[in-house]
Amino acid sequence: MELIYPHRLSTLGHPQRLAVFRLLMRRYPDRVPATEIARALDLKPNTLSAYVNALMQVGLVTQERVGTSLRYAVDTETMRETFDFLMKDCCRGRPDICLPRHYIAAPLERPAADRKFNVLFICTGNSARSIFAETILMTLAGDRFVAYSAGIAPRSELNPIAIEVLMQKGHDVSGLRSKNVAEFQTRYAPTFDFVFTVCDQAANEECPTWRNQPVSGHWGMPDPVKVDGTDAEKHLAFHQAYGALHNRISALVALPMASLDQISLQKAVDNLGQIDKGAVN
Incomplete structure (x- = not known):
């Protein structure tokens, strides 16, 4: 053998x-x-x-x-x-x-009492899916998490339908902007506890090295920006992406972080990526 x-x-x-x-x-x-x-x-x-x-x-x-x-x-x-x-x-x-040294200490490294969990959502353009995720997490649990989002494309801008959907759901969109992942790879960037890719293309790219070995998850779903058809069909695709991310993020913030070690938390994050998968593929 x-x-x-x-x-x-x-x-x-x-x-x-x-x-x-x-x-x-x-x-x-x-x-x-x-x-x-x-x-x-x-x-x-x-x-x-x-x-x-x-x-x-x-x-x-x-x-x-x-x-x-x-x-x-x-x-x-x-x-x-x-x-x-x-x-x-x-x-x-x-x-x-x-x-590796970070695996020898099994318990999850938790933020100090004065720091929240930092979470980064990555997609291709940072125009819709990752923007949805950033906004949803800050709305649901901004008292415990700080959410960021970024894209791997060199340039992008917020999608107007995505902004429309967020406003319809009652979110504050005044501070949203499209960002490139390079912004979060400098020594001045936050140290992330979680990094999620929300599109397949971003996950297929070579992964940057993140400080502190964050828990990572792939929550891929189709890009609503690429949907062709009537206005109603396009809006439906955005609402489906929003709904799937809302369900996954709701489950994330409900996890008993204090009682999970690194391996258990990673497994839970992987499982959350399967929620509503059939509905958006």
């Missing part, structure tokens, strides 16, 4: 196979269509097929057919087995020399 572990490590040693694996890790627990992986990594279909086949052969990735689409996900049990091997065999079971 131990012979498989060198093969897994060797498979991940190939830069582009590693890139596929990292993208799937960023999208966990989603299953990602092959076409989306190929587009995100600029790979030809036959090249991607060779990479995922190699990852599947060593058990790192699983495949599922949904209609005519092949979808892929990381096999987390295989990853645990591999890390167990590295920890027990190579490191002789010594967490003090092998685990």
